[in-house]
Every structure is written in structure tokens, then in C-alpha cells.
Amino acid sequence: MTFVLAVDDDPAILRTLRINLRARDYEVETAGDGRSALQIVDEREPDVIVLDLGLPDVSGTAVIRRVRATSNVPIVVLSARHESDDKVEALDAGADDYVTKPFGMEELLARVRAAVRRGGTAPAPSSAVSTDGLVLDPEDGTATRDGVEVHLTPTEWRIVAALLRRPGRLVRQTELLRDVWGPAYERETHYLRVYLAQIRRKLETDPAKPKHFLTEPGLGYRFVV
Structure with a gap:
């Protein structure tokens, strides 16, 4: 049974999430603040976290960073903050998805299902690539930069693997x-800007002047050996 941790300081929202998730055979635990959420994660890692950003003690973004220090569990942010800067900050901290309040329950449930699927799916196998001190092996899930191992999150690996499957293209x-998040995400282009920036920081010698993970403005991205 899929274990969902729902974190929000609004008891009515927690109650709604608990009822709807349990009705669909999810195991649900709830927390009304960040410290309680982190304690639950320490005791038992969920399969997915649904997390409000506006918590009364530890901010939601801080919770994401704390969780990401030890875990790759999928995190779906649920927040009343609509500004793109808040979305970018949450994604940059390590969130996998972002849903704004007020939200439709069916949309949120679809996002939770997608996050669970992605969390259990490794990047598609691809041949290892070695170039300019960078070694990427999606099949083994290993990356090194000048001989030093670099940690990539599952979402970062899915992006890297998708680009490696089409070298130069x-x-x-x-x-x-569509490849990384699914067809419902085709308009969420800011996700790519955030994650490609993270990938460049980790893998490029000079992230400001990337040689391998290139942007074609308004069109897409390409990996160049």
C-alpha cells in the first residue's frame, strides 16, 4: 500500500486529503507543522509527500531541503502561493511538482499518482558517456565530474537520460x-529551467557557459559531447 504523508497547517485540508486518499486505498499520515513532518520522515520514509509551503514553524522550503539531504522521496508542493518565484524556489529546493490552492482533488490525486510512478522508475538504460572529464552512466545511475562522484536526484537523472538518448539532437x-513528468506537464516549461540550472551546476565545469547541456531558447535542449 502506498504511504502518503500530507503536511498542512489547515485541519480542513488535512481532513479532506485524508478522506480522499484513504478512499483510494492509500495509507495516509498527516502533520500540521514542519517539525512533525520531519519526525515522521525520520521514523518511516513515505512513498510521496504532499507539502504546504506556509507552515507555522519550519517553512515548507526548509522541509524540502531537510528531506532532500537524506532522501529522494517524491514531494508534491501544495500551496496558496501563485508567484513563479515561489514555484522556482520550491523546485530548486528539490520538489518534484507544484499544485496551487484552491485545487481540484482529481488533479491533485493525478499528480500524486504521477509522482509515485516517477519515484519508482529508474532512468531508461542508455550507453555511458565520457567527455571532457564528465562520465555519465544512466544504467548504473552514476555520474562523475573530474573523478569526483556527483549525486543526481531521480528527476535530474530522468532529464539527463532523456537527453543522452538523443545525443546532439x-x-x-x-x-x-512529456518524457520526464508526463503529458499533463507539457506547459510547465519553468520546471525545465530550474532543473537544467541544477544539472549544469553539478555537471558543467562553468555552469554560466555550458558546453554539454545547451539551451535552444524557446525551443528546447540538447546534449553535446
Whole structure:
């Protein structure tokens, strides 16, 4: 049974989430603040976390960073903050998805299902690539930069693997979003901007002047050996 941790300071939202998730055979535990959520994660890692950003003690973004220090569990942010900067900050901290309040329960449940599927899916096998001190092996899930191992999250690996499968080719934004997140995400282009920036910080010698993970403005991305 899939274990969902729902974190929100609004008891009515927690009650709604608990009822709807349990009705669909999810195991659900709830927390009303960040410290309680982190304690639950320490005791038993969920299969997915649904997390509000506006918590009364530890901010939701801080919770994401704390969780990401030890775990790759999928995190779906649920927040009343609509500004793109808040979305970018949450995604940059390590969230996998972002749903704004007020939300439709069916949409949220679809996002939870997608996050669970992605969390259990490794990147598609691809031949290892070695170039300019960078070694990427999606099949083994290992990356090194100048001999030093680099940790990539599952979402970052899915993006890297999708680009490695098409070396030198332009991968359009909609195609990459569909490959990594699914067809419902084809308009979420800001996800790609955030994650490609993270990938460059980890893998490029000079992230400001990337040589391998290139952007074609308004079109998509390509990996160049």
C-alpha cells in the first residue's frame, strides 16, 4: 500500500486529503507543522509527500531541503502561493511538482499518482558517456565530474537520460516534459529551467557557459559531447 504523508497547517485540508486518499486505498499520515513532518520522515520514509509551503514553524522550503539531504522521496508542493518565484524556489529546493490552492482533488490525486510512478522508475538504460572529464552512466545511475562522484536526484537523472538518448539532437520542451513528468506537464516549461540550472551546476565545469547541456531558447535542449 502506498504511504502518503500530507503536511498542512489547515485541519480542513488535512481532513479532506485524508478522506480522499484513504478512499483510494492509500495509507495516509498527516502533520500540521514542519517539525512533525520531519519526525515522521525520520521514523518511516513515505512513498510521496504532499507539502504546504506556509507552515507555522519550519517553512515548507526548509522541509524540502531537510528531506532532500537524506532522501529522494517524491514531494508534491501544495500551496496558496501563485508567484513563479515561489514555484522556482520550491523546485530548486528539490520538489518534484507544484499544485496551487484552491485545487481540484482529481488533479491533485493525478499528480500524486504521477509522482509515485516517477519515484519508482529508474532512468531508461542508455550507453555511458565520457567527455571532457564528465562520465555519465544512466544504467548504473552514476555520474562523475573530474573523478569526483556527483549525486543526481531521480528527476535530474530522468532529464539527463532523456537527453543522452538523443545525443546532439534538439529535444523540444514539450517532448522533454512529456518524457520526464508526463503529458499533463507539457506547459510547465519553468520546471525545465530550474532543473537544467541544477544539472549544469553539478555537471558543467562553468555552469554560466555550458558546453554539454545547451539551451535552444524557446525551443528546447540538447546534449553535446
